[in-house]
Amino acid sequence: MTPMGLNLPAWAVSEPQQRQPVTPVGLLAGAGFFPVRFAEKARELGIPVVCVGAAGMADPILEQICDRFVWLHRLSLGTMIRTFQRGGVERWTMAGKFHKHILFQPWRLWRLLPDWQAIRFLCFRKRSDNKDDSLLLGLIAEFRSAGLECVSALDICPELLVRAGTHTRRQLTKREKADIAFGWDLAKKMGELDVGQSVMVRERAVLAVEAIEGTDAAILRAGELCGRSGFVVVKVAKPHQDMRFDVPTIGTTTLQNIAAAGGNVLAIEAGKTIIIDEPAVLQLADKLRITVTAITDPQNLE
Numbered sequence: 001m002t003p004m005g006l007n008l009p010a011w012a013v014s015e016p017q018q019r020q021p022v023t024p025v026g027l028l029a030g031a032g033f034f035p036v037r038f039a040e041k042a043r044e045l046g047i048p049v050v051c052v053g054a055a056g057m058a059d060p061i062l063e064q065i066c067d068r069f070v071w072l073h074r075l076s077l078g079t080m081i082r083t084f085q086r087g088g089v090e091r092w093t094m095a096g097k098f099h100k101h102i103l104f105q106p107w108r109l110w111r112l113l114p115d116w117q118a119i120r121f122l123c124f125r126k127r128s129d130n131k132d133d134s135l136l137l138g139l140i141a142e143f144r145s146a147g148l149e150c151v152s153a154l155d156i157c158p159e160l161l162v163r164a165g166t167h168t169r170r171q172l173t174k175r176e177k178a179d180i181a182f183g184w185d186l187a188k189k190m191g192e193l194d195v196g197q198s199v200m201v202r203e204r205a206v207l208a209v210e211a212i213e214g215t216d217a218a219i220l221r222a223g224e225l226c227g228r229s230g231f232v233v234v235k236v237a238k239p240h241q242d243m244r245f246d247v248p249t250i251g252t253t254t255l256q257n258i259a260a261a262g263g264n265v266l267a268i269e270a271g272k273t274i275i276i277d278e279p280a281v282l283q284l285a286d287k288l289r290i291t292v293t294a295i296t297d298p299q300n301l302e
Contacts, residue, residue: 008022008045008046008047009151009155009156011023011090011091011149011151011155012025012045012047012091022046022047022048023047023048023088023089023090023091024047024048024049024050024067024068024087024088024089025042025047025048025049025050025089025091025092025093025151025156026049026050026051026052026083026084026087026089026091026092026093026148027039027042027049027050027051027052027062027066027092027093027094027095027153028051028052028054028080028092028093028094028095029051029052029053029054029057029058029059029062029094029095029096030054030057030058030094030095030096030097030098030099031054031057031058031059031096031097031098031099032059032096032097032249032251032276033059033251033276033277034095034096034153034160034249034274034276035051035053035058035059035062035095035096036059036061036062036065037157037160037276037277038093038095038153038156038157039051039062039065039066040065041156041157042156043065045156047156048067048068048087049065049066049067049068050066050067050068050069050083050084050087050088050089051066051068051069051070052069052070052072052079052080052083052084053069053070053071053072054072054096054098055071055072055073057096057097057098057099058071058096067087068083068087070083073113074112074113074114074115075112075113075114075115075118076113076114076115076117076118077115077117077118077121077139077142078115078116078117078118079115080143081117081142081143081146081148084143084148085146085147085148089148090147090148090149091148091149091150091151092143092148092149092150092151093150093151093152093153093244094136094150094153094244094245095153097214097249099214117142121138121139121142125138131194131195132194132246133194133238133242133246134194136242136245136246137242140244140245150244150245151244152243152244153244154243154247154274160274160275160276160278161271161272161273161274162268162270162271162273162274162275162278162294163270163271163294164270164271164294164295164296165270165293165294166291166292166293166294167278167282167285167292167293167294168282168285168286168290168291168292168293169286170264170286170289170290170291171291172265172291172293172301175203176232176264176265176291177301178204179201179202179203179204179231179232179234179265180201180232180234180265180267180293180295180298180301181298181299181301182201182204183199183200183201183206183232183234183267184234184236184267184295184298185298186199186201186206186209186234187199187234187235187236188236188238188239190209190210191236191237191238191239191241192238192239194238195209195210195211196209196210196211196215196218197210197215197235197236197237197238197246197248198210198215198218198219198233198234198235198236198248199233199234200218200219200221200222200231200232200233200234200263201231201232201234202222202226202229202230202231202232207221207222207225207226207231208221208222208225215233215235215254216253216254216257219233219254219257219258219261219263220257220260220261222261222263223260223261223262223263224261226262227262228261228262229262230262230263230264231261231262231263231264231265232263232264232265232267233258233263233265233266233267234267235248235250235266235267235268235269235273236248236268236269236272236273237269237272237273241272243272247272247273247274248268248269248272248273248274249273249274249275249276250266250268250273250274250275250276250281251275251276251277251281252277252280252281252284254266255281255284255285255288255290255292256284256288258288258290259288259290263290264289264290264291265290265291265292265293266285266290266291266292266293267293267294267295267298268292268293268294268295269294269295269296270294270295270296271296273294
């Protein structure tokens with residue numbers, strides 16, 4: 001326990017505690033509010049945060065929250081690693097959305113300006129594919145070789161994981177329950193293939209499957225394909241989800257896109273999905289008349 005009476009994750013405590021009670025944590029920050037929530041919670045716990053923020057993605061407020069902050073304007077693994085090492089970091093985490101599609105755009109080397117370490121990682125490291133898990137596990141290995149171990153941001157923010165149950169006033173219809181059960185198995189299979197974690201379903205037919213474009217774009221595409229006539233969004237964790245990265249996350253933007261596309265339901269996996277600012281998300285869901293339900297077994301829906 002800290003002097004404030006708050007529990008720290010084991011990796012945050014150094015020995016002997018009298019000389020250095022808390023070690024800094026590194027944060028590789030992408031888009032969205034999750035990195036901000038992590039940094040705020042770490043500061044509340046008295047854990048110094050050394051942050052590298054992806055330019056054009058990370059929230060600028062992180063500059064004020066974190067003890068040390070560096071903007072990453074190019075794909076430089078050396079900058080990330082040196083920033084963490086100079087800040088006394090031993091453990092680091094990643095949080096937020098990173099726009100993977102930029103890796104496949106024309107003139108990507110000119111856009112990303114990678115350093116030699118990044119070029120070696122992207123072009124010369126042996127990988128069977130460039131799926132999310134393959135790239136991220138490879139990145140973790142690069143950092144580990146520099147003495148930096150990746151940990152889960154949820155060690156500090158476990159309260160962000162959604163509990164089971166329907167959390168909104170609007171309840172599920174019989175058809176929507178059938179669509180969730182149908183979409184759940186498909187989403188799990190897509191997650192197992194490391195393609196995406198979300199599917200959009202209407203009347204037990206798939207409207208759209210999330211891939212590299214991300215959940216929000218897939219939701220909007222589903223709305224176009226069904227004439228905004230109502231559908232279900234199912235978002236799940238991968239069958240063997242590594243909780244250090246790519247954990248399914250929803251926020252108010254997700255609901256706004258569902259409403260814009262004409263969707264009715266957001267079904268997520270209990271205990272393995274992050275809700276950023278849950279009170280605000282559920283309040284907005286009620287306002288938009290969208291059902292938000294968190295489940296573990298789609299065959300036993302209430």
